[in-house]
Amino acid sequence: MPIRLIHVSDLHVGAHEERPIEPALRALVDHVSPRLILATGDLTHRGRPEQHERAAAFLQSLGPPVLAVPGNHDIPYTAPARFTRPWVEFERRWQTTEPVFSSDELHVVGLNSARPWRHQSGGVRAAALARAAGRLRAAPAAALRVVCLHHHLIGAPWRSRKRPVARRGHILATLADAGAELILAGHIHQSAVSERREFEVGLPAERSVTIAIAPGLGQPRPSRHGEARGLHVIEADEREISIETLVYANDAFTSIAVRRYPRRAGAGSS
Numbered sequence: 439m440p441i442r443l444i445h446v447s448d449l450h451v452g453a454h455e456e457r458p459i460e461p462a463l464r465a466l467v468d469h470v471s472p473r474l475i476l477a478t479g480d481l482t483h484r485g486r487p488e489q490h491e492r493a494a495a496f497l498q499s500l501g502p503p504v505l506a507v508p509g510n511h512d513i514p515y516t517a518p519a520r521f522t523r524p525w526v527e528f529e530r531r532w533q534t535t536e537p538v539f540s541s542d543e544l545h546v547v548g549l550n551s552a553r554p555w556r557h558q559s560g561g562v563r564a565a566a567l568a569r570a571a572g573r574l575r576a577a578p579a580a581a582l583r584v585v586c587l588h589h590h591l592i593g594a595p596w597r598s599r600k601r602p603v604a605r606r607g608h609i610l611a612t613l614a615d616a617g618a619e620l621i622l623a624g625h626i627h628q629s630a631v632s633e634r635r636e637f638e639v640g641l642p643a644e645r646s647v648t649i650a651i652a653p654g655l656g657q658p659r660p661s662r663h664g665e666a667r668g669l670h671v672i673e674a675d676e677r678e679i680s681i682e683t684l685v686y687a688n689d690a691f692t693s694i695a696v697r698r699y700p701r702r703a704g705a706g707s708s
Contacts, residue, residue, distance in 0.1 A: 441544050441582055444472040444502075445670040447624025448654035450511065451493040453483035459655070459667065459686055460496070466684070466691050467500050470671055473544060475502050478624040478652060479509025479552065479588030486514075487527050494531035505539050506532050507548040509588035509625065510560060524554045536566065538573055545577035547618075549587035551603050560589030560625075561604040571616035582674050582701075583617045590623045590651050592632050600626050610634065614647045619701060620672070620679055621647060627654035627665045629683045631697045648699045650681050668694075677701060 444467065467475070477497055482489035490512070497504045513524040525535050535550035547570050551560035570585065577583050589603035591610050603609060613621060614634070628651065635646040653668035668685040680698045684691040 440673045440675040442470050442472045443474050443476055443544075443584075443672040443674075444470060445476045445478065445622050445650065445652045445672055446497075446655045447478040447588070447652040447669075448480040448509070448627055448656055449477075449493055449496075450480055450483040450654070450656035451496070452486065452489040454657045462686060462690050464500060466671075467502065472502050472671075473541075474539060474546065475500060475504045476546065476584070476586050476622055477504060477506040478586050478622055479507050480511040480624060480654075480656075481506060481509070482512050483656075484515045485512050485527060490527045490531050503539070505537050505546055505548060505586065507537065507586050507588060508535050508550055508552045510552045513552060513554055521554050524552075525550075536569065540577065541581065542578045543581055544584070545574070545581040546584040546586060547573045549585060551587040551589040559601045559604060560587075562587070562609055567609060567612055571612055574613065574616035574618055577617065580676075582619060582679075584620045584622065585613050585618045586622045588623060589625050590630070590649075591621060592630060592649050592651070610647070610649075618647050620674075621649045622670075623649070623651050624654070626651060629653040629668060629670070629695070631681050631683075633699050646699075648679050648681070653683065653685065674701070 481493035508528045512528050514520040537548040539546040549562055549570050551562050553561050574583050591602055591606045630651040632649050650670055652670045655669055666685040671682040673680045678698055678700055682693055683695045684693050
């Protein structure tokens with residue numbers, strides 16, 4: 439049986455008058471029957487307690503387990519709480535900013551790329567990156583190895599000045615070397631999917647990793663061109679990873695693209 443996941447990002451609960459997306463999303467979840475819902479940050483708009491409460495209640499009411507990591511909007515907007523206790527409200531609902539889900543078929547590792555002193559750009563601490571690499575290496579032999587973080591590791595596709603996470607080359611190489619096959623992010627409110635492949639002389643096979651940035655699920659801002667509410671549906675079997683982009687229009691989610699990538703050679707081996 440293939441593994442199915444739903445990847446959402448950038449709900450920005452509390453930002454605008456929110457249109458009723460819940461019925462369409464619930465219908466999609468019922469149709470897909472995902473193993474997990476993966477939420478890659480900016481669940482709230484200003485990190486306020488009531489916004490965290492609403493975002494968590496919404497995601498958890500969908501049925502499947504939810505693995506969530508924080509974004510730069512999920513910490514308090516103002517000092518001193520932004521710097522003295524940035525993760526209190528997020529951890530109250532989700533227990534940790536570095537979640538892990540593991541089964542024989544699926545191994546997901548969460549990374550916290552939000553930094554209190556950076557309003558837009560993100561970073562990953564060396565210790566957190568080392569923990570993530572260790573957790574990836576501890577995955578069951580046949581499991582699909584997935585990493586979730588908020589800030590993107592590939593350039594924005596168009597009309598965005600948001601910069602990728604700091605030291606993205608080092609972070610990407612570390613995660614790929616540790617066995618990551620799929621890296622999921624958000625932040626730019628646009629869909630982008632890419633494969634990074636590395637060929638090395640003397641190795642029996644190449645290393646590759648698929649990187650997917652989900653479109654924002656929250657209401658787009660009127661001044662931001664090229665944005666649409668949407669999400670990704672991911673399906674993986676022993677040979678292939680499929681990423682389908684869906685956008686919300688006319689009270690339903692509509693597929694606009696499907697991209698398929700072979701799973702990395704030697705996937706599942708440590």
